Amino acid sequence: MDFRLNEEQQMLQDTVARLVRGEYSFEKRLEYSESELGFSADFWKQLGELGLTAVPFPEELGGFGGSGVEVQSVMTELGRGLCIEPYLQSIVLGGGLISQAGNDQQKEQWLGGIASGETRAAVGLQEPQSFYDLNDVETRAEKSGGNYVLNGRKAVVIGGHCADVLVVSARTSGDSRDADGISLFLVPADAEGLERRTYPTIDGAKGCDLFLNNVTVGAEALLGEEGQGAGVIEYQAGRAIAALCGEAVGVMEVACDLTLEYLKQRKQFGVPIGRFQVLQHRMVDMMSELEQARSMAILAASVADEPQSDERRRILAAAKNVIGRSGQFISEQGIQSHGGIGMTWEYNFAHYAKRLIMINHQLGDDDFHLERYATLLQAS
Amino acid sequence: MNMNYTAEELAFRDEVRAFLDEKLPADIAAKVKGFRRLSKEDHQRWQKILSEQGWYATHWPEEYGGVKWTPVQKHIWDEESCRYGVPRSIPFGVNMVAPVIIKFGTEEQKQKYLPRILSGEDWWCQGYSEPGAGSDLASLKTRAVREGDHYIVNGQKTWTTLGQHANMIFCLVRTNTEVKAQEGISFLLIDMNTPGITVRPIITLDGEHEVNEVFFEDVKVPAENLVGEEDKGWTYAKYLLTYERTGLAGIGLSKAALQHLKELASRRLKNGKPLIEDTAFSQRIAQVEIDLMAAAISNLRIVASVEGGGMPGAESSMLKVRGTEIRQAINDLARRAIGPYAIPFVEEELDLDYDGDFLSDKNAAPLAAQYFNNRKLSIFGGSNEIQKNIVSKMILGL
Structure with a gap:
């Protein structure tokens, strides 16, 4: 039994700690928070350059092949600095959903960019009525020809205001709280009919609610099996x-x-x-x-x-x-x-x-x- | 980061299990698991079995008959023995006075007392607390005055656990009143059969006779029974307390008690359904199980750190507080689980051989009493407030 980080994990954590110490003074954080973007584009870029945004991804994507322990080491240091970059949303959740459910083409299209930090993802999994139950999905995705038409609202999408791609859950069948019938879709930020109401969060970051009004995406936007999200x-x-x-x-x-x-x-x-x-x-x-x-x-x-x-x-x-x-x-x-x-x-x-x-x-x-x-x- | 046992540790666990499967008497295990009273004979019978196995003295060097277990092995033993219903070792001899004798005693004292502890010939109790000296132990007043080759002891000790069974007591006594309180204390070994010693029971709130008052009136103690140097007893007492504090969190005991609680809550009914399916009650169980899960990992982190050569400090005091609170919370839920039947106090049902009808659940009788009895957990071994003082001193340095 040994609860210490191994040498590699410790080096990883030290790297993040050094970067945070250098770039994330309390005063700078307030500036980042009040900026249009809501965090530091430069710090995010440095996370990418040091390979830290790639930690959980496989080596062929330039990643580290890191598991929960490695991800946690990064997150602990980001926590110590009170960093407001969308690491959890883009790398862990967005990247994680695509890694697990995506087909080869989707992975190729999105994961390289997410792992390097050049593409930012956010996830819309909650809804105004869902409280914390992620199976409570009322947003609907109707099939129309070869496409899906999405209608509904996703709540408190942290980092959604500046994401390039949004992973949203929508119901393709079943009743509003059924586990069956939930599907995941990759929605580009500039999709027609997608509106965002952006707001600052009380803890210094930025987020938005997403309004999907007849957002039409092709079958290639379906992430994973239909209804099995x-x-x-x-x-x-x-x-x-x-x-x-x-x-x-x-x-x-x-x-x-x-x-x-x-x-x-x-x-x-x-x-x-x-x-x-x-x-x-x-x-x-x-x-x-x-x-x-x-x-x-x-x-x-x-x-x-x-x-x-x-x-x-x-x-x-x-x-x-x-x-x-x-x-x-x-x-x-x-x-x-x-x-x-x-x-x-x-x-x-x-x-x-x-x-x-x-x-x-x-x-x-x-x-x-x-x-x-x-x-x-x-x-x- | 590795939370698993090594192959050797797993083999040791198998060995422990095989031993307990074969040697732990079923009647004793049933009493422990059902929270029934253990007799002096029960304790002695089990101690003999452990001694024969060579597993009784786990803190002692091998030359004195101890067994050299690693912190992880001790942890495995603790986990398994709680799961099996092994009686808690009466710690006063083997885990408290013995380490002090080994570290500070004379060769004669080692030769005389250690074998008798191993064989069970001596039953030790602890003479620390006094009516006026609880958490402020150094204010103790029991006096020992040197007269020739004897000390004459006068005073009173209290909260003496299982003193009614003991034939030996180790005492902190005042040998010097001219110096600072901590500097005038000595560590004396006293034969309980010496004239002038009286033991009186203290009946605790659950009706049990577990603790006693011990009175000393002109008790003649041979000077050779002094451990170490005169007036240095406080140092030895503190050394002993470091032994006492390990294991006080009682994680293994809490796991066993939680299992007992869940079984009980599966048998008891509320609204026609098992209590464990009741929304409020199941959430109470869930909360204590979650807290225990966290405390168990904290305990493992301490074990792993000691295994790696570290000294547990603030963490073990914090865990003592946390662990005792959790066990008290489990006892609280077990009492709640029997509803109105917590009120009747049916003493005969405490006896494992009872063959009459049970008033309610077969394991209900001891539950309310046990809840009351275990209020002691946050008081003894350095009260939880004292533990917090200890940690404060370490971290604040003020």
Whole structure:
């Protein structure tokens, strides 16, 4: 048993860490966030040049052939820097869906560009009514001649505002919450009838809702088998959960470090506030939450690329439940420990706190995954 | 990153399983799994079997009859023995006083006491806490005054677990009142049969006799029973506590208790359906199972780090807190699972040989009592608040 990264994995993580340290000061991040693009095109390009956007892809695509552990190493460092580039959406989810379900032609058309960072993908899997259930799909794809006509709305597509290609789920048969009958489509950003309502997110990134009004795509846009998208989506969402756990651990590490430092420096009543037992114990509770989250992130990474099974489902649901709760605890208690300064825009802690809460709103919150786990509990 | 056992470790696990399949008495395992009381005889019978196998003293050097297990092997033993329903080792002799004697004792003390611990001839208990010295242990007042080749001991110890069975007690006593509290403490080995010692039971809230008060009135203890140097006992006590803290998280015990809970919740009905299918209850079970999954990995990370030569520090204190909270949460759910039948306290059903009708579920009787009994988990071994103080000191350095 050895829970350390191997030499290659450590080198990978160090590479990302160096890049983030060099390019992602807190001030620069605010600039990136407020820009038209919503992140740093230059940083994204550097991720590509260093091969970091290619980490999960096979070697023939210039990739690293990396598994959940490698992806998590990258995500942890991006989390530490609070990076807002669409790594999760484009590389992990977009690239992942095409890798798993795509035919040779689709892979050839899209994956090289995604792996190098030159093409950006985003995924539209949620809908306004779906909450976190990715099988709740009301967007419809009707066959018309050799084409599909898509109508519906996809919700909170992070990175969708600037994506070159969108992978969207749409129903080709069945009722609105059936697993059967969900299909995946590759929709170019400039498709006629595709509208985007773009917005900033509260944690500093950008996203959009997608409106599909008679968007017509050819049969070559169908990704995977018609009606069989649910399993692919579930599998890739699982990989993304493991990646997100890695990001969460990075964010939590910095949030804990910042709080610990503040407890040592801030003086009230003539002493550092870290002398007060109530704050000491809160700090220990935060670090204990971080350790639990770290353990579950490791476990999630270990199953992320394994074949689908109830065991994999259970672990990923458990992991997302734990990081959702740990993240909220560290966020709230960290703000409280900082007092007023923790409430300000100009101090970096608040931005870490916001990201932690929003991670719980991506790919299912702790309640959603608790329910999912409980269902699997009965099945076992 | 490798979370698997090696081939050797797997072979060791097979060996443990084969041993337990063959040697663990079914009646003892049934008591442990059903949370029934174990008698002194049960403990001694099992200890003898373990000793014969050479697996009793896992913290001792081989020259004293110990077995050299790696941290991973100890972990495997812990997991398997909890799963099989092996009685918890009474730690006071083998895991607490013995490491202190081995590290700080004289050759005579080693020759005299270690074999008797191995054979089960001596049953040790711990004389640390006093009515006025709990978490603040260094404020202890039991006095030992040197007179010729003896110490005369006066005072009172409390919370002495299973002291009613013990014939030996190791005590922290005050030998110097002129210096700082920590610097005037000595570590004494005392024969419980010495005149002047009285043991009185403390009945705990669950009706059990598990802990005691021990009174010392002009008790004459030979000076050769001093371990190490006079006034240096605090150092030895701290050394002992590092042994006590390992394993206090009780991950294996929680896994066994959770399995028990799930079986119980599959038998109990609510709204005509098994309780485990009830939305609220199944989510409560799910939450504690998830938390245990995380704690189990945290535990493995500590095991792997110790295996690699690291020293567990803040992590094991944090895990003690987390692990005890989880076990208490499982006990809480087991009590809830029997609904109104948590209220009757049917003592005869605690007996495994009971052959009458069960008031409700066959395993219901001990559940409420066990819930109350295990409130101790977050108090003993350094209360959870003390654990947090320890971690604070390490990380804040203030």
